[in-house]
Amino acid sequence: MxxxxxxxxxxxxxxxxxxxxxxxxxxxxxxxxxxxxxxxxxxxxxxxxxxxxxxxxxxxxxxxxxxxxxxxxxxxxxxxxxxxxxxxxxxxxxxxxEARPKYRLGFDLLKVWVEDNLDLYKPELRRVLWPLFVYSFLNMATSFYMHDAKQFFETNKNLFLPEHTDDVRALEPISLPEHVQDNSVAKLYRGNKYRIVLSNPAFSNLIQFLENKQKEGGSVMSAILSSFCTVITKERAVDDRFSFAAMLGQAGSDQFLPAEDEGIPGHHPGSAYTGDNPAMAGTLPRLKLGKLAMEPTLESDVRGELAESDEKEPPALGRNTLVQEFEQMIKKEEDEEGPSRADIPYPPATARDLAMEVQKVKENRDRFRIEGRTGGVGPAVSVCMFTFHNTYDGVNCLDFSDDNMLVAAGMQESYIRVWSVDGKKIPSTYDNVDGKQQQPSNSHRLIGHSGPVYAVAFAPSTTRTDDSIAPTNARWLLSSSADKTIRLWSLDLWQCMVVYKGHDHPVWDLKWGPYGHYFVSGGHDKTARLWVTDHIRQQRIFVGHDQDVDCVCFHPNSAYIFTGSSDHTVRMWAVTTGNAVRMFTGHTGNITALSCSRNGKILASADDQGSIILWDLAPGRLLKRMRGHGKGGIWSLSWSVESNVLVSGGADGTVRVWDVSGPAQDPAQGRVVGEGGAGTKIDAGNPGAASAQTSTSGIGKKKGKDVVVSPDQISAFPTKKSPVYKVKFTNMNLIIAGGAYLP
Amino acid sequence: MSVWNPDNIRDVAESVGIANLNNDVTENLARDVEYRIAQVLEEALKFMRHSKRTLLTTQDVALALRVLDVEPLYGYESTRPLRFGEASLGPGQPLFYVEDEEVDFEKLINAPLPKVPREISFTAHWLAVEGVQPSIPQNPTAADSRNLELVSKGPNANATLAAISGVGNVAVKPLVKHVLSKELQLYFEKVCNAFLDESSEEYRTSGYSSLREDPGLHQLVPYFVQFISEKVTHSLKDIFVLTQVMHMAEALVQNKSLYVDPYVASLVPPILTCLIGRQLGGTADLSEQFALRDLAASLLGLIAKKYSHSSHTLKPRLARSCLKTFLDPAKPFGAHYGAIIGLHAVGGPEAVRVLILANLRTYSNLLTDALTDDNPRRPEAERVLAALLGVLATLREGHTSPLTNGHAAVLSDELRLQLTERVGDLIASRIADAGEVHLAHAIVTSER
Structure with missing residues (x-):
């Protein structure tokens, strides 16, 4: 026309x-x-x-x-x-x-405006840019402005690369409206509202600006804000994130980290509730983080057994008797509720369980004690490193048995190999299997999987001693693979016992429960599953993650499990109900490792951007962020017996030891020195601190990457070109690490 | 802009017999293909990550395709990364293809089996002991890990932790001051003064014996070592001081109650200076100078003997420094002298045979030049010659000549010839003059 x-x-x-x-x-x-x-x-x-x-x-x-x-x-x-x-x-x-929605114009305007804004509001307003960017891009893509969308994406993506690398990579190829329907990340963004928290003045500022610039694209921006985002406004004073001191602290760090309650799942910090009901928002179900009470009969048996050995070898002067030690170990702390045995049924205790408990008490008494930081000096831990040679990058995963006798490696070539750690021949339990004599050797191959093996795990065991009533060595091994199955292997027969089928896609990770019997697995099908060894079907399916479940871990009282996912969230689930009870957001990369402290109060999670985050479970809060590892994944975490030291190993070929109770916050927040008027004095009156700060940022720029080592790192031990796949604190507080030498 | 442009689509379409594709269709298809490729790669990356690798393999892609419900591409080797060849279609139009060698079936069958790859094995070592990384070959050196950010920096960093882990040149004030008692300080001063007292022989001797015998001086060892190296650096011209501090070093080494092992590394350089230094004692008498070198040599020998068990590299290092001086014709004869006796002191006859004898023929030319009558370096050269003969004489020990009986103590011409061949005319004639038949035999028969 x-x-x-x-x-x-x-x-x-x-x-x-x-x-x-x-x-x-x-x-x-x-x-x-x-x-x-x-x-x-x-x-x-x-x-x-x-x-x-x-x-x-x-x-x-x-x-x-x-x-x-x-x-x-x-x-x-x-x-x-x-x-x-x-x-x-x-x-x-x-x-x-003229009437094309002015996403680009609006976004550019907003970008400039945010940067010109008061320093006070800048950090929070910057957070607004990311959702606006994503939704602008997706809207442009759906309305066929493909060329514009691409250009828009290209020019602005660098702004978000450090924090949203994965999302940027996932969104980048989108070029047709059908892709927006198809792409999982895009679906996530379109199907949910992005939650963002702003302080009141910042928000009204923003809206005012957008209304002023309505013609230049402000209207589309505000449309996005209203239809795709949930903006939650807060009083400045209530939230200390918006305090002046926090702003100052932020200025020092080179990266702005997302707030915990920001993002797609849109939830109150810690709470796993993601629905819309405001009455439910922020509910934190009560957790029972206490120890799992021991079976009364087993407890009395253990006590009797310990008393007997106390009599045989009385403890050295000034040391606890085993019975005293045991009382201390099972002592319940007040205001701490543990799950009952009825909630989590276990088979009746056997002689082996008794022997293991006894041995645990002994090891606990005789362990190397890590008393925490005294006089500013960290504990002197020792690390024994096992380096695998000639692997040609074929080792996918490693595990050491709790009795420190065996090490297992899951291979890219679909088999598992188990060695004895000391290089001696592995004694065979049964002489005559299949009518043929088994040749004792120092390693065994377990063949059965038809895809790369992504996780292996030894069943709980304790060091074998001569005087124990039953053998306590590791007898079972679990493995998970790309062939969608989990296999249970007997280490007496060196044969596959059970194949657990249930996952629809590759199984990425699995872990045994703290007392065996149960195990949990997580896979590409976005679910985590709880299994009991004597049932071939899963007992619980934990559904909720938006992406693959990359790693899993048990709470030490076996009432909860934790899952870490590619959607950058960590969730905590109750085993009894199968419901999510906590959700932790704050990671900017894929979660690569999880570990719950032995006292059951803190969870450590690591991502492939090199940061480790500690979460306080009961209030569902982020305790601190520990940085130091290079990029590429932290493959393993482990806690000391006292739960005050964490060790990590990763793709950058270092084993690092962290102080859990150390400086309470990361450097960004830790520099909060004065309040209000004193704030200006920091820079003027303390040239030492200021120069030190500039020098660090100078280093950061020179190296071009953001490897900042936070001050709570106790020590870092580099290896020779060996990525560290597994680190483990033994019950005696020795660190065992395993990795493959990749020249 | 796009990796997969519409032209590619058209080419592919033509190759399967579809001639006229609508432009819109190709455009859309190109975009979609690109998106799908990215999707597959995204999945493949997951497999790579869970294999804890940093290199994407064809197997990862195959597994990703399987997960996406697509038939994987078969026929790509997964054990090593694909190699791409490049062919040029024209300016700025490179074409990449997978290199696919043609293999002759006959040959492949008849070829010997490839070597079995080495078995996976593992070794254990201490990555850290009590919070400190031991410097063993299995651990990277400080230079290797220099680029790694290992220690926390910045205002909040804990300097002590950095110092303990041994990385980072953080200037740390020691938390505990090294406290020396008044008495020890007094003693230290007294002994140092006594050693350097030119006037009283008794005073010197008593200082020497005190240092040599007294227990409980351990706290002072680093200070003495420091004193020695300071004195040697600052009084190179004063032969008396040099001699005295050498005595002091000797006393330290000889004292049974002191544990000097950790300080050997800092004790050795001053001694080496006194042994193979260019100029010692300025204008001092030649014999005094050479006496100092003798003293240093014997001291070095003592140290080499005493501490070689605690440091495997000590002896080779000492021998190497001496040999370097010996082989440098630019060095004065005094230094050569020191090097020769030093080599002997450190390595014994074995070192003489392997290190000195092998180079003697060339060296004798240098000596012959210097021994001409009017050469000002003649006296020194004489001393070197004497020292050479002296150390060569040690070769005789333990050498049982098959020709002891029935032969006069004269050298046969043949032997003489061989000797000259071996050590040069000058030394050969000296040996012959002295009638050292056994020595001559020892030299000639010692393996090269």
Whole structure:
């Protein structure tokens, strides 16, 4: 159809007007429908439906009049001017080529505005840019402005690369509306509202700005904010994140980390509730983090056994007797509730369980004690490193048995190999299996999987001693693989016992429960599953993650499990109900390792961006973020017996030891020195601190990567080109580490 | 801009017999193909990550395709990364293809089996002991890990932790001051003064014997070592001081109650200076100078003997420094002298045979030049010659000549010839003059 304002043509005039108005954009649709096409031009005698209608009709009458009189130029002028009016006479938003939603313009404007804003609001306002960027891009993609979308993405993606690497990578290839429907990340963003927290003044500032700049794209930005985001406003004073001191602290760190309650799952910190019900928001189910009580009969048996050995070898002067030690170990702390045995059924205790408990008490008494940081000096831990050679990068995972006798490696070539750690021959338990004599050797191959093996785990065991009543060595091994199965292997027969099928996709990780019997697995099918060794089907399925479940871990009282996922969240689930009870957000990369402290109060999670985060379970809060590892994944975490030291090993080939109770916060927040007016004094009056700070940032720039080592790292031990796959604190507080030498 | 452009689509379409594809279709298909490739790669990356690798393999891609419910591409080797060849279609139009060798079936069958890859094995070592990384070959050296950020920096960093882990040149003030008692300080001063007292022989001797015998001086050892190296550096011209501090070093080494092992590394350089230094004692008498070198040599020998068990590299290091001086013709004869006796002191006859004898023929030319009558270096050269003959004489020990009986103590011409061949004319004639038949035999028969 021709543009309005063309040569006057008397005949189809009215249709022309209506069509001219509705032509360029859909926004005009209502008007087209309310103005009956081909209605008699002399509509005045019809009763006007509304004042707006009469206005429109008036225009038509005038136009008709002008046409009749031959005032063609005046008519054209009137048409042009009236075309841009809404029904009630107000001017319409611009249309046509002009009318493409001005995402780019709006975004650029906003970007500049945020950077020019007061330092006070800058950090929080910066957080707004990411959702606006994503939704702008997706909207452009769905409305076929592909070229613009690509350009927009290319120019702005660098802003978000450090924090949202994975999302940026996932969104980048999107180039058709169908892709938006198909892409899992895009679906996540489109299907959920992005939650963001702003302080009151910042938010009103933002809205004011957007309204001011409505024509230059402010309207689309505010549309995104209202339809795709949940903006939660808070008083500045209540939330110490917005305090002046925190702002100052942030300025020192080179990376702005997302707040815990920001993002797609949109939840109150710690709470696993993601629904819309405001009454439910922020509910934190009560956790029973206490120890799992021992079976009464087993407890008395253990006590008897310990008393006996106390009599045999009385403890050295000044040391606890074993019985005393045992009492201490099972002592319940007050205000701490443990799960009951009825909730988590276990088979009745056997002689082996008894022997293991006894041995645990002995090891606990005789362990190397780590008393925590004294006089600023960290504990002197020892690390024994096992380096695998000639692997050709074929080792996927490692595990050491708790009795420190065996080490297992899961291979890319679908088999598992188990060695004895000391290199001696592994004694065979049964002499005559399958009618053939087994040749004792120092390693065994377990063949059965039909895909790369991604996790191996030894069943709980304790060091074998001569005087124990039953053998306590490791007898079972679990493995999970890309072939969607989990296999249970007997280490007496060196054969596969059970194949657990249930996962629909590769199984990434699995862990034994703290007392055996149960185990948990997580896989590519976005679920974690709880299994009991004597059932071939899973007992619970934990569903909720938006991406693969990459790693799993048990709580030491076996009432909860933890899962870490590619959606950058860590969740805690109750075994008894199968419900999520906590959710932790704050990671900016894929979660690569999880470990719960032995006292059951703190969870450590690590991501492939090199940070480790400690979470306080009961209040569901982030305790601190520990940085130091290079990028590429922290493959393993382990806690000391006292739960005050954490050790980590990763792809950067270092084993690092961390102080859990050390400086309470990371450097960014730790520098909060003064409040209010004293704040300015920090920089002026303390040149030492200021220069030190600039020097660190200088180093950061020079190296071009953000490897910051936070001050709670006790020590770092580099290996020779060996990524560390597994680290483990033994019950005696020795660290065992395993890795493959990759020249 | 796009990796997979519409032209590719058209090419592929033509190859399967679809001639006229709509432009819109190709455009859309190209975009979609690109998106799908990215999707597959995204999945493949997951497999790579869970294999704890940093290199994407074809197997990862195959597994990713399987997960996406697509038939994997078969026929790519997964054990090593794909190699791509590049062919040029024209300017700026490189074409990449997978290198696919043609293998002759006959040959492949008849070829010997490839070597079995080495078995996976593992070794254990201490990555850290009591919080400190031991410097053993299995652990990276400080230089290797220099680029790694290992220690926390910045205002909150804990300097003590950095110092303990031994990385980072953090200037740390020691938490505990090294406290020396008044008495020890007094003693230290007295002994140092006594050693350097030119006037009283008794005073010197008593200082020497005290240092040599007294127990309980351990705290002072680093200070003495420091004193020695300071004195040697600052009084190179004063032969008396040099001699005295050498005595002091000897006393330290000889004292049974002191544990000097950790300080050997800092004790050796001053001694080496006194042994093979260019200029010792300035204008002092030649014999005094050479006496100092003798003293240093014997001291070095003592140290080499006493501490070689605690440091395997000590002897080779000492021998290497001496040998370097010996082989440097630019060095004065005094230094050569020191090097020769030093080598002997450190390594015994074995070192003489392997290190000195092998180079003697060339060296004798140097000596012959210097021994001409009017050469000002003649006296020194004489001493070197004497020292050489002296150390060569040690070769005789333990050498039982098969020709002891029935032969006069003269050298046969043949032997003489061989000797000259071996050590040069000058030394050969000296040996012959002295009638050292056994020595001559020892030299000639010692393996090269």
């Amino acid at each position: 021709s543009a309005p304002g063309g040569a006057p043509s008397p005949a189809p005039r009215s249709a022309n007007i209506a069509g001219g108005g509705s032509m360029p954009m859909q926004q005009q649709q209502p008007m087209a429908s309310t103005t009956p096409v081909g209605a008699p031009p002399q509509g005045t005698h019809q009763p006007p439906q509304s004042s707006a209608m009469s206005q429109q009709n008036l225009n038509q009458i005038v136009i008709d009049y002008l046409a009749k009189k031959g005032y063609s130029r005046t008519e054209a002028m009137l048409r042009m001017e009236s075309a841009n009016q809404e029904i009630d006479g107000r001017p319409l938003p611009p249309l046509g080529e």
